[in-house]
Amino acid sequence: MSAPVTVLLVEDDEVIRKTVGMVLERYGYRVSTAGDGLTGLELFREQRHDVLLLDVMLPGLDGIGLCRQVREWSLVPILMMSARGDALDVVSGLEAGADDYVVKPVDTSVLVARIRSLLRRASFAPGPEHVQEATELVFGDLTIDPQGLVVRRAGEPVELAPTELRLLLEFAANPGIVLDRQTLLRNVWDYGWDGDSRVVDLCVQRLRKKIGADRIETVRGFGYKLRR
Numbered sequence: 001m002s003a004p005v006t007v008l009l010v011e012d013d014e015v016i017r018k019t020v021g022m023v024l025e026r027y028g029y030r031v032s033t034a035g036d037g038l039t040g041l042e043l044f045r046e047q048r049h050d051v052l053l054l055d056v057m058l059p060g061l062d063g064i065g066l067c068r069q070v071r072e073w074s075l076v077p078i079l080m081m082s083a084r085g086d087a088l089d090v091v092s093g094l095e096a097g098a099d100d101y102v103v104k105p106v107d108t109s110v111l112v113a114r115i116r117s118l119l120r121r122a123s124f125a126p127g128p129e130h131v132q133e134a135t136e137l138v139f140g141d142l143t144i145d146p147q148g149l150v151v152r153r154a155g156e157p158v159e160l161a162p163t164e165l166r167l168l169l170e171f172a173a174n175p176g177i178v179l180d181r182q183t184l185l186r187n188v189w190d191y192g193w194d195g196d197s198r199v200v201d202l203c204v205q206r207l208r209k210k211i212g213a214d215r216i217e218t219v220r221g222f223g224y225k226l227r228r
Contacts (some may be wrong), residue, residue: 004030005119008049008060010040010066012058012080016104020053023108029115037061041069044076050122051079051115054098056089064096071097075161081106094202100189101199104116117190122162137172139226142211144172153211163188164207171216171226180223 007029011017014035021031032047034040037058044052052070054063061069067078080093080101090101099121100114136145141154146169151158160168167188171179181197189199205225208216217225 004028005050006030007051007115008032008034008040008047008050008055009053010034010058010063011053011055012036013055016055017065020079020111022109023117024112025228027112035064036058036162037066042186043065043107044070044074049076051118052076052080052113054080054093054138055096055104056082056093064092067098071161075159077083077122077162079114079118090198091202094199095205097143097206099161099203100132118162121128121130121188122189137175139172139175139215142215144168146172151211158210160207160210161228167203168211171224175226176228178219178222182225 004111005028007024009017009024010031011020012035012174017033017035020032024031032043032049034043038060040054040058041061043049052067054066054075056063058066061225063080067080069227070076070078077148080098081088081104082089083104093101099118102111103116125149137146145151149165151160151165151168167184170184181200184200185197204216215227217227219225
């Protein structure tokens, strides 16, 4: 029997914290909670967690700062929660390294679906569309092992978060082909609907910083493609 998935929920509103915690526990998750960023950071350092669920506005260390600190040593999936859905909050959270975000008040079924999607990406195993006959895929100084899930740039390992790795593999399976944002949302984020494309844009930006800014080309009005 596998161990339950552990979620660390950092939320300063006690009602939301208790309500969301109880909902997640009903779905079988083991939930730890904190009411401020510093306590959340301490809990994360002390215990293993599979998913980190962060409110943006937290006393002391806010959600953006907490996300940045966690990303310094961990690739754990991070889901941000924003009370307003404010564009600056969303962009700041994704730039800090979050994988996805939801706007409060959030429908609990949507929240659970997003968490499940994050977990699928974190435990990603490449399907036939990603596994090529060649042991490694080569794009300039970038090499990708789609079976071993190892990426190197100029011979040096590149550390990618699960969502970034899955995004890169999606591009590598379709070199030179323009992929629009809706396709990427469906295939990488597992969205069954046309979600907010800012998630795609910010993840592409993070990926470019790691594999080379010119490796992924923007095709204005259409989407992105990996240069052959």
